[in-house]
Amino acid sequence: MKHAAMTLLLFIIPASAQKGSLEALIDAARQHSPALKELLPASIHALKERGGAAVWGQEFLFAIDMEATPSISIDRQAPLPMTRVPNSNLWYRLMRLRAGVTHSYEFFSDGKAMSLMYSYDVAGYNLDSYPRAGVPRGAMSAKKTMTSKIYPGMTANHWVYASAGVDPSRPSPVMVWQDGESMTGAKDLVRMRLAIVVDNLVHQKLIPPMIHVLTAPGTGPAGPDGKGTPMRGVQYSTVSDRYGRYLLEEILPEVAKSYKLREDGYSRGLGGLSGGGIAAFNTAWHFPDQFSRVYSHVGAFVASTRIPSQNGEGGHMYPVKVRREPRKNLRVWLSSGTYDYENEAGSFALQNIQLANSLKLSGYDFHFRFGEAMHSGGQPSLDLPEILPWLWRDYDAAKTSQVYEMEEAEKGKPVFRVQVVNRESW
Numbered sequence: 001m002k003h004a005a006m007t008l009l010l011f012i013i014p015a016s017a018q019k020g021s022l023e024a025l026i027d028a029a030r031q032h033s034p035a036l037k038e039l040l041p042a043s044i045h046a047l048k049e050r051g052g053a054a055v056w057g058q059e060f061l062f063a064i065d066m067e068a069t070p071s072i073s074i075d076r077q078a079p080l081p082m083t084r085v086p087n088s089n090l091w092y093r094l095m096r097l098r099a100g101v102t103h104s105y106e107f108f109s110d111g112k113a114m115s116l117m118y119s120y121d122v123a124g125y126n127l128d129s130y131p132r133a134g135v136p137r138g139a140m141s142a143k144k145t146m147t148s149k150i151y152p153g154m155t156a157n158h159w160v161y162a163s164a165g166v167d168p169s170r171p172s173p174v175m176v177w178q179d180g181e182s183m184t185g186a187k188d189l190v191r192m193r194l195a196i197v198v199d200n201l202v203h204q205k206l207i208p209p210m211i212h213v214l215t216a217p218g219t220g221p222a223g224p225d226g227k228g229t230p231m232r233g234v235q236y237s238t239v240s241d242r243y244g245r246y247l248l249e250e251i252l253p254e255v256a257k258s259y260k261l262r263e264d265g266y267s268r269g270l271g272g273l274s275g276g277g278i279a280a281f282n283t284a285w286h287f288p289d290q291f292s293r294v295y296s297h298v299g300a301f302v303a304s305t306r307i308p309s310q311n312g313e314g315g316h317m318y319p320v321k322v323r324r325e326p327r328k329n330l331r332v333w334l335s336s337g338t339y340d341y342e343n344e345a346g347s348f349a350l351q352n353i354q355l356a357n358s359l360k361l362s363g364y365d366f367h368f369r370f371g372e373a374m375h376s377g378g379q380p381s382l383d384l385p386e387i388l389p390w391l392w393r394d395y396d397a398a399k400t401s402q403v404y405e406m407e408e409a410e411k412g413k414p415v416f417r418v419q420v421v422n423r424e425s426w
Contacts, residue, residue, distance in 0.1 A: 020131075022056045022189055029061050029094040036085045036092065041065075045187055047090070051107050053122040054190050058099050060122065063092040064107050071108045079108045099124035102371070102378040104339070119339070121378030128200040128385035129193045135203045136164035138195060140184065146254055148218060150246045154231050156218030159184050160255055161195055163202045165209030171260040173210040173267040173395070176247060176291075178236065178276030180214025182377075191377050197384045206389040208397065211259050215251055236275035237304045239313050244283040248290060264400040265329075269293030269391055273377060275300045278315045281332070285318075288328040292404070293391045297335045297380040298373060301355055302346030316346055319354035322362055331404045332359060332366040333387050335380065337373025338421065348375065350418065357415045365404035368416065 025043045028035045040063050044052035051064030062072050064082075070091050071079035082091040097103055102121045107114050123129070141160040148154040159180060166172050177183055183194045194212065201207045217236065220229035235243050252261060262268065268291045270280035277299030284291040303316045313321070336352035349370075356368035367390060373379040380387070394402070 020189075021186060022054050025054055026056050026059050026061050026094065029092055030059075032083065034086055037088050037090060040085070040090050040092065043186055044190055050120065052190060053105060053120075055122060055125060058096050058124070060095050060097045060103065060124075061092060062095070062105055063090060065089050066091065066107075066109065068109045071111075073106045073108065073113075075103055076106075079111075097124060100126060100382075102373070102382055104372070104374060104378075119374055120376040121339075121372070121374045122376075123378045123381035125193065126382060126385050129197055129381070131196055132200055132203075135199050137199055138163040138166075138202075140195065141258070143184075144254065146250065148246060148250055150242060150250060151218060151220070151231060151235065153221040154218040155228075156231075157181065157216040158251060158255070159214040160259060161198070161212040161214065162259060163198050163209045163212070165202055166211065166259075167209070168260065171262045171267075173208050173269075173392075173397075174213060174252070174261050175210055175269045175271065175293075176213045176215060176251075176280075178215060178270070178272030178279050179217065181216040183212075183214050192381050192384055194384070197388065201385065201388055207392045208395050211255070211261060213251065213255055215247070232275060233304070236272075236279035237300055237315060239282060239315055239317070241286040243279055244287045244290070247283060248287065263290075265289045265292040266399060266401050267395075267397075269295070271295035271387075272299075273297045273380060274375065275304075278318075281318065282315075284330055284332075285321075285328065288330055292330055292402075294330055294332045295380075295387055295391060296332070297377070298340050298348055298375050299334065299336070299352060299355070300345070300348065301351040302348060304345040316351060319351065319358045322355065322358035322364075327362050327364065329404055330364060331391060332364060333369075333391060334359075334366065335369040335371070335373065335383065337371045337379060339372060339374040341375045353416050353418060360406075360410070360413075360415055363406055365406050366410070367407075370416065 021043055025039045028039050044054055044063055046052045047065035054061045064070055067089050070082050072082055072093055073079045082093045084091050101124050104121045106119045139162050143157050143159055145155055145157050182191055188194055202209050217232035220231050222228050270283055270291050272280040277296030278301055280294050281296050284294045301315045301318050303314045334352055334356050336349050340349040359366040371379055
């Protein structure tokens with residue numbers, strides 16, 4: 001999704017506050033420093049799988065770890081050469097690009113484009129995704145590991161980010177994030193920047209101080225190979241109440257041992273990307289009295305269900321379920337894009353359009369952003385400073401409920417239509 005151009009007024013941040021790990025990384029790239037051999041893997045964590053990007057202001061650093069000589073295409077332009085870090089298989093390119101929009105990038109090897117899994121986009125972050133002087137900071141907890149009973153033998157990690165302003169003596173609103181391991185430490189800096197955004201928005205009173213629960217998918221008991229079974233698909237892509245019960249009966253009670261939490265659905269939300277997006281929606285769908293605010297980006301509303309519900313429904317049925325079943329009291333922000341996945345499970349882009357139209361025709365309080373997003377985190381990273389205030393608008397700590405109604409501006413808009421953009425019409 002491309003937004004209006006903007007200039008990052010970083011002069012509002014004192015130099016001492018600006019200097020951080022990402023700036024050090026980009027400084028090293030600008031100077032072609034041998035220190036990149038250590039700095040790149042420490043800052044960009046997916047180098048061996050798909051490469052990645054780090055951004056500060058208008059400086060974008062792209063990097064990948066591979067033996068062959070790579071090149072990189074930015075915004076679908078001709079591939080450009082990359083520079084090798086001496087005595088390594090690390091390659092990088094530093095570019096100055098526009099802020100306030102997303103940029104696509106794809107790596108090439110020996111002149112050939114790599115697979116779809118290597119096509120991603122990255123945010124030219126907005127101002128609220130950068131630290132600001134005088135803004136109080138929240139606190140990230142240590143990692144907590146639990147063993148589940150709802151998923152027998154599964155172990156899983158979670159963290160808690162308590163924003164500044166949380167009153168330990170009073171229950172706080174709660175936002176539960178799926179794939180929460182990607183929102184901790186250095187990983188958060190090259191992705192959502194959740195902690196920075198939350199701090200800035202709380203300081204501006206655009207969202208209430210709250211507890212953010214960052215949940216990671218679990219690992220099941222070891223199989224014949226001695227390795228634990230990844231449980232993400234089972235947890236996130238199963239259309240049932242099981243994952244919701246896991247959050248309500250195991251994760252939140254554990255968090256409540258250290259933090260006082262609101263228990264009304266009006267004061268609870270969920271968010272996630274891909275499988276995490278459908279997990280968020282699925283949980284709220286089954287427990288609307290416990291979670292009423294939902295954020296989903298490139299949600300996997302496709303036929304990838306690992307354990308079908310009793311009637312065999314998968315995620316691809318949600319656009320139908322929303323139209324057929326009584327309206328639930330939910331507020332939903334969806335986003336996807338033209339370049340989202342198309343695979344054996346279905347069309348992620350079309351399914352999100354279908355769900356958005358179902359929400360509209362059923363009178364939900366929803367927002368749908370359909371841009372040029374690939375199946376990655378660039379668009380939500382750009383949009384997060386807008387998403388959270390929209391989800392939590394008009395929040396009143398004195399209330400425990402609210403009937404969500406479609407915004408007046410949305411009521412007059414048509415349903416979403418599709419158009420093929422990469423082939424002739426006839």
